[in-house]
Amino acid sequence: MIAVEKPKHHIFLCSSSRMSGEPKGVCHRKDARDLVLYLQSELDDRGMTDCLVSNTGCLKLCDHGPVMIIYPEGYWYGNICEDGIDRILDALQEGKPEETLLI
Numbered sequence: 001m002i003a004v005e006k007p008k009h010h011i012f013l014c015s016s017s018r019m020s021g022e023p024k025g026v027c028h029r030k031d032a033r034d035l036v037l038y039l040q041s042e043l044d045d046r047g048m049t050d051c052l053v054s055n056t057g058c059l060k061l062c063d064h065g066p067v068m069i070i071y072p073e074g075y076w077y078g079n080i081c082e083d084g085i086d087r088i089l090d091a092l093q094e095g096k097p098e099e100t101l102l103i
């Protein structure tokens with residue numbers, strides 16, 4: 001058995017993914033897939049190797065989309081954009097939530 005380190009933070013970002021493979025939904029229309037790529041590249045640039053990113057289907061908070069969640073902290077963020085991701089990661093590195101984007 002291979003020993004795999006569990007991530008310290010698991011970040012979920014809704015890209016409106018569907019089992020059929022065809023994305024539809026509010027977060028997809030707001031370019032959430034590009035945000036997933038931006039998030040991963042930003043984590044790489046910052047050396048935050050203890051974070052795992054998963055894109056998800058609808059998180060049922062479409063009015064706040066794009067939606068992003070960080071566990072185990074339980075931070076739920078809405079209206080995510082590249083600047084918001086920067087601020088969220090800044091706060092995460094400081095061990096606190098980015099209060100202005102919490103939902």
Ligand code: FES
Binds near residue numbers: 016
């Ligand atoms: S499509 Fe993203 S929360 Fe519903």
